[in-house]
Amino acid sequence: MGLFTLDEARAELARLRPIIDEVIGLRADMVELSAALTPGGRPTDLGGMPERKATEARLDELMTTIQETGAELKGVAPLLLDFPADLDGEPILLCWVEGETVLEWYHRADLGFAGRRRLP
Template sequence: MGLFTVPEARAELARLLPILDEIVTVRADMVEVSAALVPGGTPTDLGGLPERKAAEARLNELMTEVQETGAELKGVAPLLVDFPAELDGVPVLLCWLEGDTELIWYHRADLGFAGRRRLP
């Protein structure tokens, strides 16, 4: 996949938001069911092992769908999605973190999340 422009990345993020929201829900369900399955775990009405396996499969499908766009899924808890781009000839990653309402951050590709800055 190629590089995204800022407008392209913002459009792709808008398209992905329902998928990202579902990832958050399925992730929470999977964690709750997993906790219920350990000895002494708190029971849940979400189900048992079959539901946990189904949630895991769905989570994998959703993550694959995100990555097929050319975006990079860097974290699942919290969700972190990077869109490869270039700003002023410098390789960067346009960076969306779970809870962000829009795509307004980037970091140089060689710096990682700690080098995050607001887009100019």
């Protein structure tokens, strides 16, 4: 996939919001279902193994949808997305993490999350 401009990345993030919201809800369901299925686990109204498998399949489908946009899914708890871009000729990743309302951070591709800076 190609590079994103900042406007394109922000538009893609806005388009992905319903998918992101579903991933966050399903992630919580998955954790609860998995805990209930462990020996001595507390039962849940969410179901059992069939529901866990269905939740896992749906999560995989949604994460694939996100990655097909060209965004890089770097984490799921918290959800972390990087959008390949260019800043003054330097390869960067526009970086969004769950809880942020706007895409306004980036880091050099070789530095990772710890090298995040606010966009100029």
